[in-house]
Amino acid sequence: MQEINDASTDSSIAPIFVYGTLMAAPLLAWALKGDSSKAEDVLSQRKPGTIFGFKRRCVHHRDYPALIRSNDNCNFDGYVVFPTSLSEWKKLDNFEGSSYERTPVVVHMVDGSELDAFTYVWKGKADALADEDWIFEYFETERLDAWLKLFGGMELVG
Numbered sequence: 001m002q003e004i005n006d007a008s009t010d011s012s013i014a015p016i017f018v019y020g021t022l023m024a025a026p027l028l029a030w031a032l033k034g035d036s037s038k039a040e041d042v043l044s045q046r047k048p049g050t051i052f053g054f055k056r057r058c059v060h061h062r063d064y065p066a067l068i069r070s071n072d073n074c075n076f077d078g079y080v081v082f083p084t085s086l087s088e089w090k091k092l093d094n095f096e097g098s099s100y101e102r103t104p105v106v107v108h109m110v111d112g113s114e115l116d117a118f119t120y121v122w123k124g125k126a127d128a129l130a131d132e133d134w135i136f137e138y139f140e141t142e143r144l145d146a147w148l149k150l151f152g153g154m155e156l157v158g
Contacts, residue, residue: 003071013089017049017107018118019056019078020065022095023136027151028081031095032088034155036148046079049107051119058130059122063143065134066099066122076133080117082106091158099124 022028025039025046032042055070083089093102100120109117122129 013083013086015082015107015115015117016089016092016102017051017078017080017105018046018092019051019067019076019119019148020134020136021139021144022081022092023079024140026148027131027144029083030148030151030154031091031151032081032083036152042081045084046081047109048077049080049115049117050075050077051107054119054121056134057122058132058134059124059127060130063139063147064125066129067119068122068129080109080115085158087158088107089158091156093095094156094158096120111127121157 009108018028022031025042026036028037028046029038029042032045052073052075053070054076055072055074056065056067056076059066081092083092096102099122101123102118103121105117105119107117109115
């Protein structure tokens with residue numbers, strides 16, 4: 001994982017493109033604020049965007065996806081998250097864990113602009129990935145509540 005620049009100003013904290021479970025506002029609120037009921041509070045910290053040159057794959061027997069590089073003209077939507085502190089940035093790193101590597105990407109924003117950001121690219125075993133795309137809507141409707149129940153009362157360190 002790339003070293004975090006431990007600068008003292010919030011403006012030095014780069015945005016992070018999320019493409020999987022953290023697209024769900026309650027889970028993002030839990031990760032950043034320690035409380036899934038603060039979902040409304042994190043909506044102002046994210047903006048929709050699209051990245052190209054990657055595929056979002058299912059991880060076998062898991063609810064979360066893996067992002068892998070692709071030579072195809074693949075693209076998919078997600079959110080650019082703007083952490084308000086170094087602590088929030090570190091919490092996102094801790095949430096993603098050691099199977100992912102923070103990697104620079106260019107995000108194509110809805111307004112037509114481009115934004116330099118980071119995202120989390122899979123560095124785990126290739127055979128852990130399925131051939132099918134991961135579908136956020138399925139996670140949101142079928143699995144999100146179980147995740148929120150599991151994480152309730154816990155807090156990420158950042």
